[in-house]
Amino acid sequence: MSSRSRGIAILELLTSHPWGLSVGEIAEQLAIPAAATVRVLSSLVESGYVHGSGKDGHYRLSPKLPALGLAFLGASGITDLVQPILDDLAKKTGELVRIAAISTDKLTWVAKSQGARSGLLYDPEAAADVYLPASANGQAWLCCLPDAEIRRLVSDEEINRPGFGSGAPKTFADLMKAIDIARQRGYASVRDSYAVGTSAMAIPIMRQSTRRPIGTLSVAGPTMRMTEARMKEIFPWLQSSAKELEAASGSSPLFAAQ
CATH class of the missing domain: 1.10.10.10 (Winged helix-like DNA-binding domain superfamily/Winged helix DNA-binding domain)
Structure with a gap:
């Protein structure tokens, strides 16, 4: 190295x-x-x-490196183009809304909006990159890829990484089962997976011209609120916001290379 x-x-x-x-x-x-x-x-x-x-x-x-990142995100149009869409979805759902961008073989958090104002809040200290197997965002991206590409991105060792909840996939077969369900349902969802006591749902953001994924959009919150019934209520709002982000992405260089 x-x-x-x-x-x-x-x-x-x-x-x-x-x-x-x-x-x-x-x-x-x-x-x-x-x-x-x-x-x-x-x-x-x-x-x-x-x-x-x-x-x-x-x-x-x-602070120098984070400052550079914030400066780039501001110049890329994330603040002006994306943040209002996230804020609107967060207000409707009352939960944490996040967007992640695809960069080569990684999915990286780029913006968020917290819709919960009281009671239980889910707002984790997120690492820069999304852990693909156990997250709704990661599974939403993997849903768009051929099975062989999923295998390349996610090894057995990667799936067995410690520190995640009991709902996280334990094997590649577990992951593929979750992805198959997400493909049929139209959105990925996890429960007690990325973090114990929390649930999330996510869908891919597609480039309009190529229909290739450029990022993911998620809604996450305490499991007691983010039930299956609540996710079905949120799904149309999530789809609508993703469509807005797809349209806005063409004006942001952050997504230009995807």
């Missing part, structure tokens, strides 16, 4: 650890020699993308 690749891997890892990690933790999780980890971290600190916290030896992201 080159120094550049190691630097990117460290930045991606630190996005999930806002309080930082030690050199040893970073080296272990990324399987990079400790000496090489120190060298790459030094370069990232010098460039301003990472802060070293001094006494405890932990490293965390500086």
Whole structure:
């Protein structure tokens, strides 16, 4: 792995650890020699993308990288074009609405709107990339792909990743069963999968000219509210919002490469 690749891997890892990690933790999780980890971290600190916290030896992201991301999202039209659509859907459903964009082999969160104003709230600290097998967004994207492509994107080891709820698929066969149901129903849904006590539903956002997926749109909330009956009520609103996003996507360079 080159120094550049190691630097990117460290930045991606630190996005999930806002309080930082030690050199040893970073080296272990990324399987990079400790000496090489120190060298790459030094370069990232010098460039301003990472802060070293001094006494405890932990490293965390500086505001520079998130600021660049926010600047790009603003320039791409997400704020002006997408946010009002998300806000409207969140108001109608009273739940968390999120959009994720497809980038090569990954699905990345790009915007959200919280519709719940009181009571139980579901608003997780999300990693940058969506975990495909256990999430409604991930399954919604996979529904659009041939089975062989799904197998390429999701390995058996990936499905067995710890830290998710009891409703998460345990095998590739479990995942394909969920995808088959989603294809027949018109939307993907999960229960106690991405997070215990929560449920979500999602559909793909398609490029109008090619009918290829460019992202996904989801509604998520506490399972006690997001029942199957409630999802059926939400589905027409979700479809309508996805159509609006499909139309708006042509004006945003964020989706131009899809």
